[in-house]
Amino acid sequence: MEIKKHNGIFVGGASGMALATAELFREKGGNVAILDLPKSAGAAVAERLGGTFHPCNVMDYAATEKAIDEAVQALGSVHFCCNTAGGGLAKRTLTREGPHPLEEFQRVIDLNLISAFNISRLISAKMAQNEPNEDGERGCIINTASIAAFEGQIGQVAYAAAKAGIAGMTFVMARDLGSMGIRTNAIAPSLFDTGLTSGIPEEFALALTKDAAFPKKMGKPIHYAIQAISIYENAMMNGGTIRVDAGQRFGPK
Secondary structure, eight states: OOOTTOEEEEETTTSHHHHHHHHHHHHTTOEEEEEEOTTSSHHHHHHHHTOEEEEOOTTSHHHHHHHHHHHHHHHSSOSEEEEOOOOOOOBOSEETTEEOOHHHHHHHHIIIIIHHHHHHHHHHHHHTTSOOOTTOOOEEEEEEOOTHHHHOOTTBHHHHHHHHHHHHHHHHHHHHHHTTTEEEEEEEEOSBSSGGGTTOOHHHHHHHTTTOSSOOSOBOHHHHHHHHHHHHHOTTOOSOEEEESTTOOOOOO
16 A cells, blocks of 8 residues: 555544554654544644544544544645554452442443554445555554553553453454455564653663563554554555554563
């Protein structure tokens, strides 16, 4: 897939990894629509990138559908969707206070897994309307897993379950959508310098990445973006969950 004149939707695109991907997509000649929380910097980002902003809370599934409809209408079509929306909490399955609250587990699943499926199903319906290129491609969807899907740490039971769900659905979704020329992949980052980890002191960053092979440092949003753009441009990338982790394997804690 060539990026020039193609249209991309970036969920969580006001900051972090989705923002870096939107910037790189724009640099390569693509058009962008940013979906993020109403209170985010999405409007300013969209203006800077010459795109459009569509306020969206991914936990509101009906409103997400409306935002996607508006984004596709503004762009004219959609060829690429990069989704990094999500989050977690630190809670063990059982503590001295009692079992993990079920509603908190449910919320993390809804925020990460259900929202990703909702976005993917809606975006794929839009992509299916595209005219295929000479290789039969109509679009590419990237969701965001985590290496916690494979080596979740103590207290990450909800987050690990949600991210493992994203990894698990990716290959099946690729099979589901392959006949329509739509590819789906997931990226599984290690600790990245975004969100809650942004700007932490270097000594803490080194402690958090001590188990990495090389380099022993947190990833930057651009590292995610480079991988995402590579997936988009390479027609053979389909159905996989690609680790971007400097060879890190999480310890128990």
